[in-house]
Amino acid sequence: MSTAKLKRLKAASWKAGNARDFLQLSDEEAMLVELKLMLTDAIKASRQKRGLSQIDLAKKMGSSQSRVAKIEAADPSVSLDLIMRAFFATGATRRELQRAFGAGEKLAA
Amino acid sequence: MSTAKLKRLKAASWKAGNARDFLQLSDEEAMLVELKLMLTDAIKASRQKRGLSQIDLAKKMGSSQSRVAKIEAADPSVSLDLIMRAFFATGATRRELQRAFGAGEKLAA
DNA sequence: GCACACTATGTCGTATCTGACATATACTGC
């Protein structure tokens, strides 16, 4: 497993599963976490691809730079709602959304 | 347009766009709304397909029947997080998630 | 080294979402 992913998984040590031994999250919770990671990756990629700074994106979506940073870091304090808003705000289409989800299939290994 | 969809769009007259004329929501907001509608449909279908009542699903996800009802009705008071949690709790896979998103493509007409 | 742009992290008051509960409605079989 890539250290990058590990690092972020640790960073994202989710609220819900945190107290339990380690990785004691339900399947659903785990899927949700992975989903968020995939999306936040996609957001960062989409934003950079379009040459936007976090500040630019924040303005587009009526938020702040710090929150965008948290979004991209998959901070536990950001909701899927906000993540999706950010994703679309980068200019990403639904087709790209589907692709982002498809990307997850490969992560199983 | 099917009256069913219209009715639910009205029901889902979203918080954010509500005050503005009508359908004065940003593209991103609109995409988010449509996304939610697609997902809530998929949840209801998935739940029924597996022969679960709203109460069953509520127990599975540690919530209440009333909230499940709101989820399926795409009530403005439910978050995407909760919607996704419900979706996975029905037993739906990520493949089904992708299909649910794909279903939206056809709605453009 | 400093100035500058970008990004990361922590905190705060307020707004929104949460499960739980009460209650209403809809549809059965009796």
Place this chain on the structure above:
DNA sequence: GCAGTATATGTCAGATACGACATAGTGTGC
């Protein structure tokens, strides 16, 4: 008509996420 089951709707106190701000870290050109 009346139980019983499923679903819908309204409300509330407590939990969580929000934007905003302050500030720290990181990189780059001078």
